[in-house]
Amino acid sequence: MKKEFGFIRFDNIDEFEIWLNKEKVTRKINRLQVHHMDLPNYNTWKTTDKRIYGENRELGRTKSLDDYCKNKWNYPDGKNHYIAQHFNIFPNGKITTGRSLNSKPIGITGWNDNAICVEIYGDFDNKKDNMTDKQRKSVIAVYGLLCRKFKLTPNVNTIRPHCWFSASGTYLGDYFPNKSAKSCPGTNFMNFGNTSSAFINKFYPLIKEYLSKNKNRTLSSSKNIKMVKNISNEDLNLRSSPDWNGKIVDILKPGDSLTYVSGPLSAKGGSTKMYKCKNNIYITASSKYTNIITF
Numbered sequence: 001m002k003k004e005f006g007f008i009r010f011d012n013i014d015e016f017e018i019w020l021n022k023e024k025v026t027r028k029i030n031r032l033q034v035h036h037m038d039l040p041n042y043n044t045w046k047t048t049d050k051r052i053y054g055e056n057r058e059l060g061r062t063k064s065l066d067d068y069c070k071n072k073w074n075y076p077d078g079k080n081h082y083i084a085q086h087f088n089i090f091p092n093g094k095i096t097t098g099r100s101l102n103s104k105p106i107g108i109t110g111w112n113d114n115a116i117c118v119e120i121y122g123d124f125d126n127k128k129d130n131m132t133d134k135q136r137k138s139v140i141a142v143y144g145l146l147c148r149k150f151k152l153t154p155n156v157n158t159i160r161p162h163c164w165f166s167a168s169g170t171y172l173g174d175y176f177p178n179k180s181a182k183s184c185p186g187t188n189f190m191n192f193g194n195t196s197s198a199f200i201n202k203f204y205p206l207i208k209e210y211l212s213k214n215k216n217r218t219l220s221s222s223k224n225i226k227m228v229k230n231i232s233n234e235d236l237n238l239r240s241s242p243d244w245n246g247k248i249v250d251i252l253k254p255g256d257s258l259t260y261v262s263g264p265l266s267a268k269g270g271s272t273k274m275y276k277c278k279n280n281i282y283i284t285a286s287s288k289y290t291n292i293i294t295f
């Protein structure tokens, strides 16, 4: 998790879930919009955004969109932000906040009241960007968690893509290349596309599956969640046991964090202790490399 320019970056879905569960939303929400950014696309992500923002691409791009929307619409959210959407989901699966959830988005003409607008970074038209697994997982989880928070059942009344509307805001109920405002979120969105049959047969079931799999997660009821954060400039090894010679199962990138379970614990093969994290993963507890953040 990182905060900058008044926006928050969630480095994993746990962080997003904890934050969302604590958000006080006074506006009625019963509509979730689906968009792709179109531009910026994956090429922008790998070239321009990488060059300009370096390791801070998600928050850098979010700020740039905020500036762009301020110029274009000058429609403030009451919290000094102007960005059209509430959330952005990036190719690496990270998520940033946008405008306040208590402020109406500028997403779909005719369907912004009571709506949350989610923009997915990329161009998912046919033969353009192919959504990464990480982004796909975050997309499903974000819609799942929004459904849970606002007590919505995924269906054609609650979750709609931009392209089911005309430019003037008429609800078409499906994508029609000649009538729809845009092809957004892309004719090959998540490899199944933007049509009503794609959403009914593929997208809603994926969200429902997420909801049923995560029904008993205790994360939402915890008051304070602790995370182990990599405060160094290096990738840190994640091991399968509290053993310095134990199997390395993954790495934790600088600035990223994992859900804390216990520790510091003694570890085999060295004097430095380790933290135990969610999913039975162990990481160094050296204060040079990690610290505990609570939120």
Ligand SMILES: [Zn+2]
Residues within 6 Å of the ligand: 034, 035, 036, 107, 162, 182, 184, 185
């Ligand atoms: Zn759109």
